[in-house]
Amino acid sequence: MNLFPAQPFDIQDIMKIERQSFIPSIQEKQKTFEKRLEVFPQGFLILTDSSEKIVKQNGKALTAGYLCSELWDSMPSLEDSDEIFKRKFVLNHNPAHTHNTNGMYLYVTSFALLRDYRGQGLGEKFFVSSLASICGAFSQIKKVVILVNAEWENALKIYKKVGFTEIHRLKDFFPTLKKISLFKHEMSDGIIMSQNADEFRKINFESNTENPFYGIKL
Numbered sequence: 001m002n003l004f005p006a007q008p009f010d011i012q013d014i015m016k017i018e019r020q021s022f023i024p025s026i027q028e029k030q031k032t033f034e035k036r037l038e039v040f041p042q043g044f045l046i047l048t049d050s051s052e053k054i055v056k057q058n059g060k061a062l063t064a065g066y067l068c069s070e071l072w073d074s075m076p077s078l079e080d081s082d083e084i085f086k087r088k089f090v091l092n093h094n095p096a097h098t099h100n101t102n103g104m105y106l107y108v109t110s111f112a113l114l115r116d117y118r119g120q121g122l123g124e125k126f127f128v129s130s131l132a133s134i135c136g137a138f139s140q141i142k143k144v145v146i147l148v149n150a151e152w153e154n155a156l157k158i159y160k161k162v163g164f165t166e167i168h169r170l171k172d173f174f175p176t177l178k179k180i181s182l183f184k185h186e187m188s189d190g191i192i193m194s195q196n197a198d199e200f201r202k203i204n205f206e207s208n209t210e211n212p213f214y215g216i217k218l
């Protein structure tokens with residue numbers, strides 16, 4: 001498995017992972033992903049499977065996961081209301097309005113794997129290597145920030161394991177998988193977590209080249 005910077009031609013593969021990973025009401029739009037790639041390409045990485053078996057089957061390597069992010073100048077303060085937090089973390093926001101290449105906060109906007117690749121420890125490795133790569137390349141980053149649905153247990157396990165702690169809880173932010181009628185979902189909390197970027201700079205990863213964004217091996 002290798003980690004590469006995403007390219008515009010990867011968008012359809014990324015949208016396939018998005019559809020496998022999130023219920024329709026919270027899937028983000030293709031336009032949002034395209035904009036993320038345009039605004040901060042160094043913060044948008046994909047995990048590819050170029051094993052002989054897969055290349056034989058597909059005729060090419062397979063995109064098995066993605067992680068995208070943006071850099072923020074500031075975070076709402078802990079005294080701020082939920083409304084301010086919700087506005088900042090709203091899904092499908094335009095990164096052109098929120099991203100600043102010199103920002104000190106790396107906000108991981110989304111992260112997911114194709115179903116067939118889950119449950120083998122790859123999620124954690126991909127997450128940590130991506131952050132090691134991005135935080136290594138952008139020395140001004142102080143904190144990594146993430147928003148997670150309180151019900152996404154596997155993602156939460158990864159974040160806690162690598163030292164993320166809860167800084168704020170958004171009551172009833174996400175629709176859950178528990179439907180109360182055919183069209184209506186119950187709601188679940190969104191947990192905002194953060195961890196120091198230096199923790200990821202300590203990690204050594206094996207790279208094919210000197211370029212920190214090219215071909216990291218997992």
Ligand SMILES: CC(C)(COP(=O)(O)OP(=O)(O)OC[C@H]1O[C@@H](n2cnc3c(N)ncnc32)[C@H](O)[C@@H]1OP(=O)(O)O)[C@@H](O)C(=O)NCCC(=O)NCCS
Pocket residue numbers: 021022110111112113114117118119120121122123124125147148149152153154155157158161
């Ligand atoms: C989150 C996600 C990327 C994790 O990928 P993954 O490869 O399954 O994760 P890992 O194999 O590294 O496992 C992470 C933890 O979940 C547990 N886990 C994974 N699959 C599991 C399963 N089917 N049953 C029980 N536990 C499972 C692992 O045991 C591990 O916990 P541990 O360290 O205590 O053992 C993946 O589940 C996914 O794409 N989910 C949908 C999208 C999503 O929730 N994204 C997060 C957005 S914030």
